[in-house]
Amino acid sequence: MTDYSYISLVLIIPIAVFVITGLFGKKFSAFSGILGTVGMLVTACLAYYTAYQYFIVGGRTDGAYPTIIAFKQTWLQFSPSLSIDFGIMLDPISVMMLVVVTTVSLMVHFYSIGYMHGEERYATYYSFLSLFSFSMLGLVVSTNIFQMYMFWELVGVSSFLLIGHYFEKPSAVSAAKKAFIVTRFADLGFLAGILVLSFYSESLDFQTIIHRMTDHNGVIFLNANAASFMGLSALTWALCLIFIGGAGKSAMFPLHIWLPDAMEGPTPVSALIHAATMVVAGVFLVARLFPVYAQIPITLDVVAYVGIFSAFFAAIIACTQTDIKRVLAFSTMSQIGYMMFSLGVAGGFWREKGLGYTASMFHLFTHAMFKALLFLGAGAVIHYVHSNEMGDMGGLRKKMPITNIVFFIACLAISGVPPLSGFFSKEEILTAAFNHNKIIYAVGILTACLTAFYMFRLYFMIFWNKSSISHHEGEVHHGEAPFTMKLPLILLAIATVVVGFIPFGKYISADGFALESEFHVNLLMIIAVLSGLLGITIATVFYMKPSEMPAKISSSLGSIYSSIHQKFFIDEICFFVTKKIIFNLVSAPSAWFDKNVVDEMMNFISVVTENTSDGIKSFQSGKIADYVLWFFASVIVLSVLIVFYLS
Amino acid sequence: MNQISLTHILFVSFALFFIGAYGFLTRRNMITMLMAVELMLNAVNINFVAFNKFLFPEKGDGVFFTIFIITIAAAEAAVAIAIIINIYRKFRSIDSEDADTLKW
Numbered sequence: 001m002t003d004y005s006y007i008s009l010v011l012i013i014p015i016a017v018f019v020i021t022g023l024f025g026k027k028f029s030a031f032s033g034i035l036g037t038v039g040m041l042v043t044a045c046l047a048y049y050t051a052y053q054y055f056i057v058g059g060r061t062d063g064a065y066p067t068i069i070a071f072k073q074t075w076l077q078f079s080p081s082l083s084i085d086f087g088i089m090l091d092p093i094s095v096m097m098l099v100v101v102t103t104v105s106l107m108v109h110f111y112s113i114g115y116m117h118g119e120e121r122y123a124t125y126y127s128f129l130s131l132f133s134f135s136m137l138g139l140v141v142s143t144n145i146f147q148m149y150m151f152w153e154l155v156g157v158s159s160f161l162l163i164g165h166y167f168e169k170p171s172a173v174s175a176a177k178k179a180f181i182v183t184r185f186a187d188l189g190f191l192a193g194i195l196v197l198s199f200y201s202e203s204l205d206f207q208t209i210i211h212r213m214t215d216h217n218g219v220i221f222l223n224a225n226a227a228s229f230m231g232l233s234a235l236t237w238a239l240c241l242i243f244i245g246g247a248g249k250s251a252m253f254p255l256h257i258w259l260p261d262a263m264e265g266p267t268p269v270s271a272l273i274h275a276a277t278m279v280v281a282g283v284f285l286v287a288r289l290f291p292v293y294a295q296i297p298i299t300l301d302v303v304a305y306v307g308i309f310s311a312f313f314a315a316i317i318a319c320t321q322t323d324i325k326r327v328l329a330f331s332t333m334s335q336i337g338y339m340m341f342s343l344g345v346a347g348g349f350w351r352e353k354g355l356g357y358t359a360s361m362f363h364l365f366t367h368a369m370f371k372a373l374l375f376l377g378a379g380a381v382i383h384y385v386h387s388n389e390m391g392d393m394g395g396l397r398k399k400m401p402i403t404n405i406v407f408f409i410a411c412l413a414i415s416g417v418p419p420l421s422g423f424f425s426k427e428e429i430l431t432a433a434f435n436h437n438k439i440i441y442a443v444g445i446l447t448a449c450l451t452a453f454y455m456f457r458l459y460f461m462i463f464w465n466k467s468s469i470s471h472h473e474g475e476v477h478h479g480e481a482p483f484t485m486k487l488p489l490i491l492l493a494i495a496t497v498v499v500g501f502i503p504f505g506k507y508i509s510a511d512g513f514a515l516e517s518e519f520h521v522n523l524l525m526i527i528a529v530l531s532g533l534l535g536i537t538i539a540t541v542f543y544m545k546p547s548e549m550p551a552k553i554s555s556s557l558g559s560i561y562s563s564i565h566q567k568f569f570i571d572e573i574c575f576f577v578t579k580k581i582i583f584n585l586v587s588a589p590s591a592w593f594d595k596n597v598v599d600e601m602m603n604f605i606s607v608v609t610e611n612t613s614d615g616i617k618s619f620q621s622g623k624i625a626d627y628v629l630w631f632f633a634s635v636i637v638l639s640v641l642i643v644f645y646l647s
Numbered sequence: 648m649n650q651i652s653l654t655h656i657l658f659v660s661f662a663l664f665f666i667g668a669y670g671f672l673t674r675r676n677m678i679t680m681l682m683a684v685e686l687m688l689n690a691v692n693i694n695f696v697a698f699n700k701f702l703f704p705e706k707g708d709g710v711f712f713t714i715f716i717i718t719i720a721a722a723e724a725a726v727a728i729a730i731i732i733n734i735y736r737k738f739r740s741i742d743s744e745d746a747d748t749l750k751w
Binding site for chain 1 (some may be wrong): 655657666671672675680743744746748749
């Protein structure tokens, strides 16, 4: 048994940094960035050491990786069996998430020293970054579904704070509000799901829930499965509701509308929160409860179809966007859709059936690396060009050689070109999909092709296409990027290249046993790679040199193109639903009720009081003789009463 | 020795008390009102002494209370005159009709 007593430091350091920079950051503004980075570096080292201890030193017991409760504190005890605990749980996916979160967070902290240099709210920015890191780390190690819910809301809050970093911009404010409200709305489903699930399983503890809900002969499982509402069992409802929460956080259709707008935040924040860590919380949630999901195949089908639809839908929209960060946002949504449907196609949690689970976690891991790299690269470009629009860029490959190379690597990775990391994970996902459902596989291949196309469209439009940037001529410009921005790019690029070679199945699988996925070239792999290469080729033809073709094609598509460009009017539909329908049918009547019934009742009471006191106030005339008269008269009346009637 | 009966003494105190009450209600000069209050207090004092003498001759409670009341009346007179002086400074009058701001 290995010692994990240091593990609580992983949570304590970020929260301590948050408090220190939050309270005293204004005085030592420049220092707060260094403090945050050093704190995160220590946390990352601890996370790596934990991973080393867990996977290498600790190893398997009885062939599977054990679930270790490193720390546990009962917090709110409702009944002997039901309590909200605070604890740290280590199992393969939480250890993997520790590594992902700390790595990306460290890179972003370091990168922000250069990127946010000279910002007015520099210290506040770092304190919020630390708050986010704390919340996200707390989320992944939660032992208790309610603890997870609390950290889940905390990441939502820190995301809200960081999107609204430039709060003097109205668009940033509305984006922050939108992100918070949409995910809050989804979290309502999550909370309801937690309540239903814990009501039937009589526990909030993950291990207990999973244990009870996978025991097919147990009374609790039978009860939960028998109770039905609208034709579906209580357990099915609970899992679907929890998935709504996950879908909200992970920007799955139709709750994705907040993610593109969330790009109003600083670019490193988008890299950390809206690409690599927070948005995969939904995937993580489903993975955490995967053994329970696997009991009810229909819920996995829901996950799979929502995932594949979101992946395809977002890929189509990404092809038409012109804002560099929005392209990346839709690409994130698409890749998370991949992870989701990969979980959905894992039909069970034993051995080869759980391939989708492994693939999903693998893709989560690799995606975190290359997507963070893409966002940080995009940040470097935006830092250089001072614009988000792709039209303002072009021909930057000479001016930004390092960014050019790392961006190219990341684009190759996301397109699934061997031997980069994205290839391995994506190929595994598609294999899992092929084994389970051919339709999902076909759409997945198509999405892979689209992914390659829009990523290289982005790449060529930034770094090739035009020969020079017109509006920068005559300006004395700073160099490509400061060292603090280049180093994370290079490190992440190295990670992007090498993480694909980690034998992931050996470490992370649905049942904890090693999944032997020996690598050999087969037809599926060739199809996947070819679809990626096809997308790249089309993008090369269209966008490498300035050409009229894209414009021609988009104009020939006419209204279809414009509706895609407007993101299928999902935002407009949501606004219609909220503003017209919900406002007129629910809000307006309740406002009327509040104004005319509740308020009027209070007004009535006050009017009655006022009139009564107006009537009787002449009693108090201020003339002492009057008072004395009343006093004597009452004394006489009282004495008469007492003498003649009461004695 | 022909003693004065309790009834007579009570009649005197009764008369004294209502003279005081009448004076308090009808007079407007605050000093006069204060004097009326003193009359009422003295009526009570007479009652105390008389009842003590006729009902419990062996005890002295009524006499003690009388002494207390006289002491308190002296203090009360001092306070009352202080209030009256302040009222006079504010209203330039010691007419109780003029000092009618003691209300809502």
